[in-house]
Amino acid sequence: MSTINETGAPGVEPLNEKAIGEESLAPQTTRIMDPWSYLFAWLGGCVSIGTFTVGSGLVGTLNLLQTVLAIAIGCLVIGLALMINGQAGHKYGIPFMVQARSAFGFTGSRIPALVRSVPAIVWFGFQSWIGAGALNLVSATLFGYDNMVVFFVGFQFLQIGLSVLGFHGIKWLENIGSIFIIGALVYMFFSVIGKYGDEISTNLVNVEGTWGAPFWGATMLFLGIYSTMMLNVSDYSRELRKSVGPLGQVAIYANSILPATLFMGLIGLMVSGATGEVDPIKVFASAVDNKLLLVVTLLFIAFAQVTTNILNNVVPPAYALMDVFKLKFRTSAVLVGLLAFATFPWELVKDESAAGLNLFIQTYSAFLGPIFAILVVDYFVLRRQTLDLDKLYDENGPYQGVNWAAVIAMAIGVVVALIFSGVSWYASLVPAGLSYWILMRTLPSARRFAS
Numbered sequence: 001m002s003t004i005n006e007t008g009a010p011g012v013e014p015l016n017e018k019a020i021g022e023e024s025l026a027p028q029t030t031r032i033m034d035p036w037s038y039l040f041a042w043l044g045g046c047v048s049i050g051t052f053t054v055g056s057g058l059v060g061t062l063n064l065l066q067t068v069l070a071i072a073i074g075c076l077v078i079g080l081a082l083m084i085n086g087q088a089g090h091k092y093g094i095p096f097m098v099q100a101r102s103a104f105g106f107t108g109s110r111i112p113a114l115v116r117s118v119p120a121i122v123w124f125g126f127q128s129w130i131g132a133g134a135l136n137l138v139s140a141t142l143f144g145y146d147n148m149v150v151f152f153v154g155f156q157f158l159q160i161g162l163s164v165l166g167f168h169g170i171k172w173l174e175n176i177g178s179i180f181i182i183g184a185l186v187y188m189f190f191s192v193i194g195k196y197g198d199e200i201s202t203n204l205v206n207v208e209g210t211w212g213a214p215f216w217g218a219t220m221l222f223l224g225i226y227s228t229m230m231l232n233v234s235d236y237s238r239e240l241r242k243s244v245g246p247l248g249q250v251a252i253y254a255n256s257i258l259p260a261t262l263f264m265g266l267i268g269l270m271v272s273g274a275t276g277e278v279d280p281i282k283v284f285a286s287a288v289d290n291k292l293l294l295v296v297t298l299l300f301i302a303f304a305q306v307t308t309n310i311l312n313n314v315v316p317p318a319y320a321l322m323d324v325f326k327l328k329f330r331t332s333a334v335l336v337g338l339l340a341f342a343t344f345p346w347e348l349v350k351d352e353s354a355a356g357l358n359l360f361i362q363t364y365s366a367f368l369g370p371i372f373a374i375l376v377v378d379y380f381v382l383r384r385q386t387l388d389l390d391k392l393y394d395e396n397g398p399y400q401g402v403n404w405a406a407v408i409a410m411a412i413g414v415v416v417a418l419i420f421s422g423v424s425w426y427a428s429l430v431p432a433g434l435s436y437w438i439l440m441r442t443l444p445s446a447r448r449f450a451s
Contacts, residue, residue: 023166023315023329025322027389028093031241035252037171038240042256044178045311046226047185047304048127051261054221055268062218063209064200064269070215071265072258074222079254081230082237083246085372088379089234090242090249092387096232096316097323100371101392101399103378103436105449108402110324111410112231112371117317119228119364121336124313125343128156131305134298141295159306160337163314164330167239170311177307184300185263187293192270199274217422222261224365227425230372232316313340363418369425370413370432374406377433382440382450391451398448405439405446 018030033041058067088099096116100109132152140146162169193200209215229236237249244252271277317339318332327335348356379385391397413432417424440446 018166018168020168021164021166021330023319023322025095025098025319026393028238031093031239032167033171033239034241035244035248037175038236038244039252039256040178041170041174041236041311042253043260044174044181044304044307046257046260046308047181047264048123048225048260048308048312051222051225051264052268054225055265056272057221058218058269059203059273061210061214062269063207064204064266066209066211066215067204067218067266067269068262070218071222071262074219075254075258075261077219077223078226078230078257079250081372082226082233082253083249084380085230085375086233086237086249087246087385088375088387090237090240090244091385092389093238094387094389094392095235095238095319097319098392099234099375099379102383102387102449103374103403104406105399105401105403106395107400108404108407110320111407112375113320113323115364115367115371116228116231117320119360120313120316121339122343122348122360124309124336124340125345126348127305127309127313127345128152128159128340129345129348131155131302134302134305138295138298138302141291155302155305156337156340159309159314160334162306163310163318163333163337166329166333167315170315171239173310174307177303181300181304181307182259182263184297184304185260185267188267188297189263192267192274196270196274200270203273204270213422216426220365220423220425222265224368224425225261226257227365227368227372228316229312231368231375232319235315235319236311363421363424366414366417366421366424366428367410369417369428370410373413373429373433374409374436377436378406381437398451403446403449405443405449406436408443409433409436409439 018024018028018032055067058070062070088094089096097109097113100112104112129152132148132155135155136146136148136151139151162173240249314333314336317336318329321327321332321335322329325332379387391399394400409432412435413428416431417428420427440450
């Protein structure tokens with residue numbers, strides 16, 4: 001087999017060791033995460049304020065039981081999807097950018113890379129603003145100093161500094177932080193119930209809600225938060241020890257994502273249902289009466305944004321920049337952090353933006369579902385779980401250029417998803433996957449990609 005260097009070009013042997021911050025697109029044989037480390041990484045990485053906002057947006061649509069079931073169904077689907085699409089990365093040690101080449105081609109793989117990177121950078125900016133707001137409120141509470149801009153800039157550069165450490169930094173950051181984060185969420189959950197119990201019973205428990213299309217749309221909203229990660233899960237599964245089988249992977253994904261999503265989604269639903277408030281920082285400030293506990297809670301919220309951003313919102317666009325511009329990981333990570341400044345997160349957190357954020361999730365999920373289906377059909381049906389790494393790393397080989405079968409199938413899936421926007425991710429899977437399979441068998445230009 002030809003040898004491959006760290007940016008994915010012929011040159012040296014696949015990586016047997018990996019120093020701090022030395023991430024690579026080359027096939028990776030060193031697996032730095034055992035099952036517990038992997039579970040804690042996903043647990044810490046999934047405490048998303050976006051989940052809180054989605055929960056807030058369901059007030060008046062679903063009752064409390066329906067929301068719990070919607071979250072549970074969404075998380076089960078997420079766990080299965082992550083396991084399925086992560087098999088290529090787990091088996092071969094390749095990242096998403098390389099995995100996508102077999103379906104889309106070297107040039108064509110930049111399309112799913114762009115689709116994956118844009119939401120990551122938007123969420124990076126959004127969650128950084130939330131984390132900075134928490135720190136700003138701590139400062140205002142303890143010292144009387146209130147300057148959101150200073151805290152936002154400082155918080156963003158702190159995350160950039162941590163992100164350049166790569167997966168070694170992610171492993172230890174998530175291992176240490178996840179337990180504290182869950183402790184804070186449990187505390188907040190019961191604090192909200194204690195303070196707003198009557199309002200929650202009136203507005204969320206003793207209401208009919210619906211089991212119809214809005215319910216299934218809600219499962220997709222919670223699923224949609226992680227639909228980006230379903231695409232690039234190979235970026236993470238390549239770090240997991242090979243001894244962990246498919247069932248073990250599903251168990252890890254489900255048991256890490258469900259607690260974080262359940263607590264954040266329900267806290268958002270309950271507090272917004274009781275008070276009408278959707279700004280998470282204002283919610284946490286109003287739910288805690290003790291100043292010390294408020295400070296500790298806000299610090300946990302800030303820390304949660306760090307753990308989520310470093311894992312979910314830095315790695316995918318950084319790998320995309322590495323592939324397209326042949327950059328080092330550290331350089332790419334810094335650029336991603338700087339791009340997050342341009343997402344105008346102060347606009348995203350406004351009260352009137354909650355519905356828009358849900359619409360954003362639905363819209364980009366319309367693009368993510370088709371790509372997911374194409375990757376799964378390509379790996380399991382066409383390739384029969386066997387990849388030729390020589391071809392995947394040969395820019396002048398059969399995968400050069402664009403595979404138009406994948407592009408056309410993605411477009412078909414996107415159209416269907418936009419027509420059924422309430423359940424866009426679900427609706428796009430069969431049309432995109434089936435179209436890709438048919439086009440790969442009938443489109444003349446796709447024949448070289450089918451080898």
